[in-house]
Amino acid sequence: MVGINEETTARWWATAAVGAGVIALCYGFARYAYGLFVPRFGETFGLTTVGVGVLGGLSTAGYGVGLLLSLRTATRSARGTVLLAGALAAAGLGLMAAAPNVAVFGAGIVLAGGSAGLVSPGVAQLIGETVGTRHRVRAQTWANTGTGLGLAASAFTPLLAFGWSSIWAGFAVLAAAMTVLAWRTLPRPPAAAEIFAPVHGLVPLVVNSVLIGATSAPYWTFSSSRLTATGLSPTAATWCWFTIGVAGLLGGLAGRAAERVGLRTANLVTWTLAAAGLALLALPRPGLPGALVSSALFGSTYMALTGLCILWAARLFPTRPARGVTWSFVGLGVGQTAASPLAGAAASGIGLAAVFGLAALVALAAWSQLDARLAPPASGPGG
Structure with a gap:
């Protein structure tokens, strides 16, 4: 790694905090909140237990595709991968909120799941490229706690008096706002030479x-x-x-x-x-x-x-x-x-x-x- 900026390193906590925020949205809301609302989804779309399982499988499938895509995108543009994850979370949650039928709802689940697959590799790569070795360990582990933050923030949302589609629309707005914040605040990594070394x-x-x-x-x-x-x-x-x-x-x-x-x-x-x-x-x-x-x-x-x-x-x-x-x-x-x-x-x-x-x-x-x-x-x- 070459050319890590000292000013960027000094703001490692800001990079970790914003990374944690995007992770919170992608995991706590876009990936895991589905399970909290299964009874309401079942009533709206007439889902059987098998249907609930299929939709959950679509989330996992989207997650897997996101992980595979991150193998290419995160090393080419870590910052872009994080922003893409946030955008997918917003799009997926919004599509679920507005879904007129279960097919559109399932498409939203796939997009939302994909955001979770992209975000962790993207954040890890961005921290590796922009934070010096002195603070990198703490930055990585604190950013990763965003999942816990998202779980805590979503825990009581099923108890709200609003309909689930209104709650999901709120999730989408939060994801969009977090993505804009990330676009404005996340650092741009310096150019670095590609190093390919055998890994054991x-x-x-x-x-x-x-x-x-x-x-x-x-x-x-x-x-x-x-x-x-x-x-x-x-x-x-x-x-x-x-x-x-x-x-x-x-x-x-x-x-x-x-x-x-x-x-x-x-x-x-x-x-x-x-x-x-x-x-x-x-x-x-x-x-x-x-x-x-x-x-x-x-x-x-x-x-x-x-x-x-x-x-x-x-x-x-x-x-x-x-x-x-x-x-x-x-x-x-x-x-x-x-x-x-x-x-x-x-x-x-x-x-x-x-x-x-x-x-x-x-x-x-x-x-x-x-x-x-x-x-x-x-x-x-x-x-």
Whole structure:
């Protein structure tokens, strides 16, 4: 990387904050808020359970296409990729809000999902190109917490008195405003020479990401059902979703932790806390306190683990972090896509409590990183 501007580096916090804002819109609203409004969508479009699943699959498909596109776009124009992500989020949300039928609604879901696939590699690449090594680690992990911010901001929107289409139109306006703010404030990277170097150690990163996806999928998909089954009210479950988002902001501390104790140690400690959060939902009756603690542990560790993956990717690809981030998030998506139906099938046989117990045990498989061949690099130019 050449020519990083000192003035731009001094404003690393602004780049991280705006990046977090775009990520919040693309993930918290464009990708994940769909699940909060499924009952209303079902009433409007007459959706069956299968239809709900198909629409959710369209979001995942859009996300995957966005990730694949980011392999090219993020390294060519990181700033442009972030702006494209924001524009797709606004367009997708707006199309969903105005949809006269389920086909148009599905097209909006694809666009909205694509925004999430583009945004993380774009933000990671932009920070890698514009923020010096002194602040880069913190900038990457704080920007990544935008997902938690978006989850917290969207948590209570289903309780609003407005119709869902009005709420979705508001989401679209917010996404458009955030995109304009990003266009006006995000720095333009300096020209840099392309450096192509052989990369070793990508497989352990992808395996770690698949593990994150596989262990988080039961929580994203079934935690509300599990909490309701233990006697908690829907309002309490909403508070737990909000807690996931707020606690996710703590994931930004992962960068400082990695600087202090090393990436592998920070990763292993975070994985252990994640296992504890999953195990709490395996208890017969965790109650509201246990549910809130579980939500806090899940939100903070999920954001921390994905943030640490970004740092891991930046060490493998110091000049092109978007490439490593893309492969990491592909692994994350594969893990989630495979684990969700498996968890559902297992739940019908052994129950959700046992599913969460198994997920906690699987999370402890991360301790295999004590083997140096499976561990993240100890250091690297990328942070």
